[in-house]
Amino acid sequence: MSHTHADKDQLLARTRRIAGQIAAIERAIAGEAGCAAILHQVAGVRGAIAGLMDELVAEHMQSHVVAPGLSDAERAQGGDELLAAIRRYAK
Amino acid sequence: MSHTHADKDQLLARTRRIAGQIAAIERAIAGEAGCAAILHQVAGVRGAIAGLMDELVAEHMQSHVVAPGLSDAERAQGGDELLAAIRRYAK
Amino acid sequence: MSHTHADKDQLLARTRRIAGQIAAIERAIAGEAGCAAILHQVAGVRGAIAGLMDELVAEHMQSHVVAPGLSDAERAQGGDELLAAIRRYAK
Amino acid sequence: MSHTHADKDQLLARTRRIAGQIAAIERAIAGEAGCAAILHQVAGVRGAIAGLMDELVAEHMQSHVVAPGLSDAERAQGGDELLAAIRRYAK
Numbered sequence: 001m002s003h004t005h006a007d008k009d010q011l012l013a014r015t016r017r018i019a020g021q022i023a024a025i026e027r028a029i030a031g032e033a034g035c036a037a038i039l040h041q042v043a044g045v046r047g048a049i050a051g052l053m054d055e056l057v058a059e060h061m062q063s064h065v066v067a068p069g070l071s072d073a074e075r076a077q078g079g080d081e082l083l084a085a086i087r088r089y090a091k
Numbered sequence: 092m093s094h095t096h097a098d099k100d101q102l103l104a105r106t107r108r109i110a111g112q113i114a115a116i117e118r119a120i121a122g123e124a125g126c127a128a129i130l131h132q133v134a135g136v137r138g139a140i141a142g143l144m145d146e147l148v149a150e151h152m153q154s155h156v157v158a159p160g161l162s163d164a165e166r167a168q169g170g171d172e173l174l175a176a177i178r179r180y181a182k
Numbered sequence: 183m184s185h186t187h188a189d190k191d192q193l194l195a196r197t198r199r200i201a202g203q204i205a206a207i208e209r210a211i212a213g214e215a216g217c218a219a220i221l222h223q224v225a226g227v228r229g230a231i232a233g234l235m236d237e238l239v240a241e242h243m244q245s246h247v248v249a250p251g252l253s254d255a256e257r258a259q260g261g262d263e264l265l266a267a268i269r270r271y272a273k
Numbered sequence: 274m275s276h277t278h279a280d281k282d283q284l285l286a287r288t289r290r291i292a293g294q295i296a297a298i299e300r301a302i303a304g305e306a307g308c309a310a311i312l313h314q315v316a317g318v319r320g321a322i323a324g325l326m327d328e329l330v331a332e333h334m335q336s337h338v339v340a341p342g343l344s345d346a347e348r349a350q351g352g353d354e355l356l357a358a359i360r361r362y363a364k
Contacts, residue, residue: 008120015117022113026106029099035151039176042144046180049140050363053133058356060126065338066352068345079339083331085130086359089137090323091273141272149265156247157261159254170248174240177268181232182364190302197299204295208288211281217333221358224326228362231322235315242308267312271319 007059014052021045053089057082098150105143112136144180148173189241196234203227235271239264280332287325294318326362330355 022045028038064070064078113136119129155161155169207223246252246260295318301311337343337351 008123011120012117015113015120019110019113019117022106022110026103026110029102029106032099035147035155036172036176039144039147039151039172040179042140042147043176043179043182046137046140046144047182049133049137053130053137054360054363056126056130056133057359060130061338061352061356064126065334066345066348072339072341075339079334081127081130083334085127085134086330087327088131088134090327090363091134091138145269145272148268152247152261152265156243157254157257163248163250166248170243174243177239178236181236181272190305193302194299197295197302201292201295201299204288204292208285208292211284211288214281217329217337218354218358221326221329221333221354222361224322224329225358225361225364228319228322228326229364231315231319235312235319238308238312238315242312246308263309263312267309267316270313270316273316273320 011052011055014048014055018045018048018052021048057086060085102143102146105139105146109136109139109143112139148177151176193234193237193241196230196237200227200230200234203230239268242267284325284328287321287328291318291321291325294321330359333358 021041025038025041025045028041060078060082065075065082070078112132116129116132116136119132151169151173156166156173161169203223204227207220207227210220210223242260242264247257247264252260294314298311298314298318301314333351333355338348338355343351
């Protein structure tokens, strides 16, 4: 899926940052950090997930929906997949 | 913050499940899994984060805002923290 | 519910602005305005609804959860109502 | 934009229902209905706006991004418009 090496590296870097944020939340809960601080960390990771989703949606649009040279059927499938993902995400 | 052992264990279990989902997304990106599958996984982790946030908000409300015996100032602070977290989360 | 005249006037003003935005969207659809423009208007009204929700949540928190002088039962009920509303909103 | 009469009629019907919900919220605030009831109504209208957005996004995708016969430039523009709208909506 990751359509160029640069894209793939950037997506992996984003995902690893999110893994680090989740690990910090786990430590904060285990260490009984203040509620307000933990709420703040979780709100932050939500933003990071939104950023990852946004990047994946943009890549999918580019590679599987608007890219020149796709067949009509490929485009239709790419578009359906994108709508399904957006709907599930927005739930 | 985690106000009983049962609550804390449940929050930790939730957080570890999310860490597992993030690790699976990292593997999927590294292994160049299909775009649609990865979008689906990210939409799923977004739901899991929402569930964690919901549980933390409910606990914070219970322990720092509505609990009998808090001072007016403690309640006011607990309420402000909750609003700030919800606002940041909703961004 | 609106706990002071100033609050009530502000909430009514916000709600009327939203009604105006919805009327503009209806005209745009009826007049077959461009898709992109309509999408933009709907995204804007979503932000205005979020602002109204935020103000209502803050008022409810203030008046029915943290206000000095409430009974424990009133606070518990106010808190439960707030969590229910936030959950429904986040769906 | 509305690409068939059936689509346009359905979008107009949705928009009018939302206008009715907003008018009900205005009456509830003016009549000082209970806070919890008003919060519930606003959460409901948020869902209706999400439904309208979803329908518009699906139509835009169909007509301006995946439709057979568009030029590469038209598709690219349609895709960019869709991403911009989704980003603004998700804010």
